[in-house]
Amino acid sequence: MGVQAWDRHTWRPLACSGNAVLRVNEAVMADASTTRLNPFRTAPNLLTLARICLAPFLVATILDNNYLLSFWLFVAAGLTDALDGILARVLKQRTMLGEYLDPVADKLLLSTLFLVLTHKGLIPVKVTVLVFGRDVGILLVAAILFAAAGRREFKPSIFGKANTVAQVSAVASVLLHQVIAAGWIVNVRMVTLDATMVLTVASGLHYAWLASRRGSSGPGSK
Numbered sequence: 001m002g003v004q005a006w007d008r009h010t011w012r013p014l015a016c017s018g019n020a021v022l023r024v025n026e027a028v029m030a031d032a033s034t035t036r037l038n039p040f041r042t043a044p045n046l047l048t049l050a051r052i053c054l055a056p057f058l059v060a061t062i063l064d065n066n067y068l069l070s071f072w073l074f075v076a077a078g079l080t081d082a083l084d085g086i087l088a089r090v091l092k093q094r095t096m097l098g099e100y101l102d103p104v105a106d107k108l109l110l111s112t113l114f115l116v117l118t119h120k121g122l123i124p125v126k127v128t129v130l131v132f133g134r135d136v137g138i139l140l141v142a143a144i145l146f147a148a149a150g151r152r153e154f155k156p157s158i159f160g161k162a163n164t165v166a167q168v169s170a171v172a173s174v175l176l177h178q179v180i181a182a183g184w185i186v187n188v189r190m191v192t193l194d195a196t197m198v199l200t201v202a203s204g205l206h207y208a209w210l211a212s213r214r215g216s217s218g219p220g221s222k
Helices: 018-036 043-065 065-092 096-119 123-150 158-177 183-215
Strands: none
Touching: 018 096, 043 065, 043 123, 065 096, 065 158, 096 123, 096 158, 123 183, 158 183
């Protein structure tokens, strides 16, 4: 039984051979698949882009000393971070763009907030210097690995994930402390900032160790 091909513009049947029909139908299916899997239109990536767009609004509210609004904007950013991962798994919309875009969005948001909160005198300079130093070091190591061994993957370690949690908790507690001057918030702020410093150093050393192992197992190693 033959398969009828249809003109996508007029929706009239096309008069063509069996092979031509198969080629046309395959092209139509490929086109539809490409549209359906467009990485810029997937829900997880849209949420990630929304998180990036929240960064300038957060900076503006902090500079205006509107810490209540900045705290809730930061909570909204955290929700988008949680939802994009859940939606990617549930909707099966994992993309290469999302794998790169999600950590970039996290780093952009957190690094910007650490910088502006340090400018406002709410986070010690030494904490921000450690955070930026670690991130710059990881970027340099990743670039060296790519140039030397052609390795593109650089998955976060357990220390890196713990450090991200500590940084998020530190920013949230610092912002909340400007809204509610409770004793327990002061303690949480101190603990999370100390944890950020410790985990920043630990994760940086762990990444360096992983990089040395990956570099030694590159294409030119014996």
